[in-house]
Amino acid sequence: MRLYGMHxxxxxxxxxxxxxxxxxxxxxxxLGQNAKAGATAAPFTLTVSSKLVIEAVNVKDKQGKAITGxxxxxxxxxxxxxxxxxxxxxYQELPMAPAVAPAKPEPEKIKVYNRLGVTDISPETPGDNxxxxxxxxxxxxxxxxxxxxxxxxxxxxxxxxxxxxxxSADMVSLMRYDGSSVDVLQDFTADHNKLxxxxxxxxxxxxxxxxxxxxDDASADTGAAFGQDSSEFNLFNTDRQLSALQTAAKLLxxxxxxxxxxxxxxxxxxxGIDNQAQLNATINDAIRSGVSFWPIDARGxxxxxxxxxxxxxxxxxxxxxxxxxxxxxxxxxxxxQDTLFALAGDTGGKALLDNNDLTRGIVQAQxxxxxxxxxxxxxTNPALDGKFRHIKISVASPSDAKLDYRAGYYAxxxxxxxxAADKDRQLEDALMEGDPYxxxxxxxxxxxxxxxxxxxxxxxMVKIPGRELALAKKGGAEHTQIxxxxxxxxxxxxxxxxxxxxxxxxxxxxxxxxxxxxxxxxEYRTGFTLLPGxxxxxxxxxxxxxxxxxxxxxxxxxxxxxxxxKQIPVSSVVLSGELSDLSNAIYNASKEKDRAKExxxxxxxxxxKVLIPSVTRVFSKSRDLYVYLQAYxxxxxxxxxxxxxxxxxxxxxxxxxxxxxxxASGMSNILKTMPLRFSVGLSQLPPGEYDCQVTVxxxxxxxxxxxxxxxxVVP
Numbered sequence: 100m101r102l103y104g105m106h107x108x109x110x111x112x113x114x115x116x117x118x119x120x121x122x123x124x125x126x127x128x129x130l131g132q133n134a135k136a137g138a139t140a141a142p143f144t145l146t147v148s149s150k151l152v153i154e155a156v157n158v159k160d161k162q163g164k165a166i167t168g169x170x171x172x173x174x175x176x177x178x179x180x181x182x183x184x185x186x187x188x189x190y191q192e193l194p195m196a197p198a199v200a201p202a203k204p205e206p207e208k209i210k211v212y213n214r215l216g217v218t219d220i221s222p223e224t225p226g227d228n229x230x231x232x233x234x235x236x237x238x239x240x241x242x243x244x245x246x247x248x249x250x251x252x253x254x255x256x257x258x259x260x261x262x263x264x265x266x267s268a269d270m271v272s273l274m275r276y277d278g279s280s281v282d283v284l285q286d287f288t289a290d291h292n293k294l295x296x297x298x299x300x301x302x303x304x305x306x307x308x309x310x311x312x313x314x315d316d317a318s319a320d321t322g323a324a325f326g327q328d329s330s331e332f333n334l335f336n337t338d339r340q341l342s343a344l345q346t347a348a349k350l351l352x353x354x355x356x357x358x359x360x361x362x363x364x365x366x367x368x369x370x371g372i373d374n375q376a377q378l379n380a381t382i383n384d385a386i387r388s389g390v391s392f393w394p395i396d397a398r399g400x401x402x403x404x405x406x407x408x409x410x411x412x413x414x415x416x417x418x419x420x421x422x423x424x425x426x427x428x429x430x431x432x433x434x435x436q437d438t439l440f441a442l443a444g445d446t447g448g449k450a451l452l453d454n455n456d457l458t459r460g461i462v463q464a465q466x467x468x469x470x471x472x473x474x475x476x477x478x479t480n481p482a483l484d485g486k487f488r489h490i491k492i493s494v495a496s497p498s499d500a501k502l503d504y505r506a507g508y509y510a511x512x513x514x515x516x517x518x519a520a521d522k523d524r525q526l527e528d529a530l531m532e533g534d535p536y537x538x539x540x541x542x543x544x545x546x547x548x549x550x551x552x553x554x555x556x557x558x559x560m561v562k563i564p565g566r567e568l569a570l571a572k573k574g575g576a577e578h579t580q581i582x583x584x585x586x587x588x589x590x591x592x593x594x595x596x597x598x599x600x601x602x603x604x605x606x607x608x609x610x611x612x613x614x615x616x617x618x619x620x621x622e623y624r625t626g627f628t629l630l631p632g633x634x635x636x637x638x639x640x641x642x643x644x645x646x647x648x649x650x651x652x653x654x655x656x657x658x659x660x661x662x663x664x665k666q667i668p669v670s671s672v673v674l675s676g677e678l679s680d681l682s683n684a685i686y687n688a689s690k691e692k693d694r695a696k697e698x699x700x701x702x703x704x705x706x707x708k709v710l711i712p713s714v715t716r717v718f719s720k721s722r723d724l725y726v727y728l729q730a731y732x733x734x735x736x737x738x739x740x741x742x743x744x745x746x747x748x749x750x751x752x753x754x755x756x757x758x759x760x761x762x763a764s765g766m767s768n769i770l771k772t773m774p775l776r777f778s779v780g781l782s783q784l785p786p787g788e789y790d791c792q793v794t795v796x797x798x799x800x801x802x803x804x805x806x807x808x809x810x811x812v813v814p
Contacts, residue, residue, distance in 0.1 A: 150481045155357040156472045157503035165470040174474055177491045183476040192470045193234045193268045210296045211303050217282045222353040234468050235358045237272040239347055244364040249397035253363035254302050256457035261294050273297050276343040279592050338377045345381040352388025359464040362394040366435025382445045383509050391447040393464040394439035399455040526584045529639055529648055539640055539649025540564050542714040546671040547657050548702045555657050558626040560712045565616030578605045579644035590633035597627045631659035667804040670729040672793050676718045677711040717811045726777035731770045738765045739799040743775050748790040784812050
């Protein structure tokens with residue numbers, strides 16, 4: 100019987116209930132001075148947790164042949180010198196003979212997909228035997244680290260392996276890192292046609308059959324764009340690549356068997372000691388997940404001239420003549436390969452460098468995974484302290500047997516034991532992952548206002564229900580804070596155009612504060628400038644006390660109002676039920692010295708007060724509704740008077756309309772900005788749902804503008 104899983108829990112409530120008289124309630128006694136008279140305590144429950152540790156062990160004799168027939172009683176395991184009880188042992192037999200070709204091979208059925216689907220590495224369930232006697236090979240293509248020629252060489256090598264060198268015991272998974280996320284294009288499978296079809300699609304390119312795809316000539320060359328910007332977080336490109344590799348290792352860690360990850364890249368250069376933390380984290384997660392890296396330098400054997408090749412301009416200078424340029428080029432090449440060598444050596448793999456036959460690297464990884472034993476035990480040290488646990492395994496007979504296994508693992512960490520670096524890495528990993536977090540509920544409102552002929556200011560308001568943060572009080576916390584991370588990408592999802600990292604001051608969780616949080620949301624505002632275009636924003640918030648994370652992600656468009664000639668160019672319309680003093684505790688992402696400058700640029704700030712956009716667009720009858728927008732008369736010779744009013748509809752019936760307001764003066768700027776402000780009393784509207792419409796008319800220019808959105812009025 101196969102045993103899988105990482106945790107085992109058993110509740111002993113019912114066991115104790117059977118041992119007590121039937122007339123007695125099964126409760127835990129409340130002791131001490133805090134016990135209240137007549138209080139009834141909750142049922143007593145004892146929970147036991149155990150950590151299952153799985154090791155893949157190669158056992159060979161002096162001649163290098165695999166030793167078979169061993170059982171769990173033949174293995175002796177210690178963890179940090181403490182003897183462990185082996186719970187199960189299973190032999191995985193992996194033949195190396197290539198699959199026998201049929202007398203009349205079937206023709207390949209290769210498809211070129213218009214768009215590649217994204218799947219996941221399916222975890223194993225108890226009793227699942229689909230990977231028994233199977234060799235698991237994951238091919239990982241780092242598209243940000245390979246130019247087109249190297250990318251093609253890597254994909255063709257993968258195709259060659261699948262066609263000619265894949266054995267009957269092999270199962271292959273295909274993974275891709277495109278600069279924004281790690282995508283599992285194919286879970287482990289032995290279906291040649293599926294694998295070849297995906298590789299062929301990567302070679303040809305996705306969306307090649309679509310008529311509405313923009314030409315590559317119009318696309319930006321983004322290089323290694325990724326979720327974070329190195330200038331903001333001091334994260335280098337190598338950090339982002341290593342972090343993505345770490346994510347791939349974690350995905351493969353869902354399976355108990357040995358896994359090899361074929362890492363195709365055109366080198367990977369460390370930036371001094373700045374990348375050491377991420378390099379160690381990636382290696383540690385690979386070891387913990389039972390993954391060995393087998394990097395393949397897709398550049399093959401390089402024979403560049405001493406002054407470089409035609410892909411780049413000559414550096415010039417005296418270095419061309421004294422040899423320093425050639426030496427620097429050689430050093431850069433060696434440094435880019437050193438990281439690949441380190442990844443392989445520390446995880447039990449081997450790097451293929453300076454070889455044009457890239458398939459050789461895949462075959463080396465394939466041949467390295469021979470028959471082995473899966474040995475599992477429940478550790479006697481279940482503490483989640485993040486420390487390294489040393490493992491030693493031996494067999495009683497034969498005494499001269501050679502064993503190959505991982506020498507230990509890093510224990511997991513509880514969030515309360517995270518260091519500051521651990522917390523930073525958790526948020527950065529969460530930003531990269533495609534699967535959103537739902538630990539916190541987040542609502543967001545973003546708007547745009549033109550500030551000059553080219554740029555637009557985008558204020559953002561985020562609201563988090565305070566009752567969710569109040570949960571930290573139940574855990575005994577005296578204070579908490581919220582960490583934020585934000586990223587804005589272009590329409591292609593490849594270039595990060597804005598990002599932000601911030602946290603709130605510590606919120607003291609007194610009884611009074613908790614009562615306020617239970618009724619009111621926590622509000623957070625920030626803002627930045629953008630050019631016209633289509634964007635995607637991803638925002639994460641984390642309760643620093645409990646570690647719960649929430650994700651908000653959406654697409655939005657900043658229109659080019661300079662091209663609007665038929666209607667009055669207007670900004671987005673802000674609806675608000677709150678006008679607050681700037682001194683109130685609304686958290687701002689800007690540094691203290693930059694807040695005055697940002698407030699001056701923010702059109703929602705006026706005379707020491709800030710208009711808080713309504714994220715939910717639910718308004719109370721007892722409070723006024725504030726409406727704000729801007730109109731722009733850039734093409735007008737002088738400021739032309741505008742007339743505006745607000746209407747409320749239910750269906751096609753107009754329920755209420757404000758009196759028309761004339762605006763005859765505007766801001767003295769090149770855009771001739773006309774601010775339009777309304778304060779509408781809602782007391783005359785019965786509770787219900789309405790369509791709020793804002794109408795702007797230009798009697799002189801015979802133009803108009805309309806905006807409409809649904810709102811809800813509550814008592």
